[in-house]
Amino acid sequence: MTSLVAIDLEWNTASRGLKVDPDLASRMMFEIIEIGAVRLDDGMRVKDRFATPVRPVLYTKLQHHIARVTNRTSQSLEEGLTFPKAWRSLLDFAGHDLVLASWGTSDPEVLISNLQFHEIKPQPAFRALNIQAVFSALAEGTSRGNQRSIEYALDFLRLDKDLPF
Numbered sequence: 001m002t003s004l005v006a007i008d009l010e011w012n013t014a015s016r017g018l019k020v021d022p023d024l025a026s027r028m029m030f031e032i033i034e035i036g037a038v039r040l041d042d043g044m045r046v047k048d049r050f051a052t053p054v055r056p057v058l059y060t061k062l063q064h065h066i067a068r069v070t071n072r073t074s075q076s077l078e079e080g081l082t083f084p085k086a087w088r089s090l091l092d093f094a095g096h097d098l099v100l101a102s103w104g105t106s107d108p109e110v111l112i113s114n115l116q117f118h119e120i121k122p123q124p125a126f127r128a129l130n131i132q133a134v135f136s137a138l139a140e141g142t143s144r145g146n147q148r149s150i151e152y153a154l155d156f157l158r159l160d161k162d163l164p165f
Helices: 022-027 064-070 083-094 106-117 131-139 150-156
Strands: 003-012 031-040 046-053 098-102 127-130
Touching: 003 064, 003 083, 003 106, 022 106, 031 064, 031 083, 031 106, 046 083, 098 106, 127 131, 131 150
Parallel strands: 003 098, 098 127
Antiparallel strands: 003 031, 031 046
């Protein structure tokens, strides 16, 4: 049975003062430091939630902008699962036949680069749904794929916002 899982990834990148091998950095420009997900039922209601911090191996100092957005510290990067263990935990939560939904295309692209960097085999065969494009097409009637924020979409749809952005 296919699972629809909405994901939200937080990732880190190079920061001042952290020397990273340029070859390694070219293979993974962004390293996942948190995985959040919800599994949805057929009525698009949240069935279950998943969240785990991920311990980075390449970008071990938090870039200042990422620290501001995530409210995390560089010290917090020492906690969490390794990426391969976090990925297995996500698959245990979501199932192996899954459709990943995310706001935009960045999360699936970063996820794929992290899977490749960590040489996760076999590469998973999942499908990805760009919720931002679906919102633009269905709610606003445009196929241009407007770059709307999630907060804008919630306001447009008159949905409650119970968490900070």
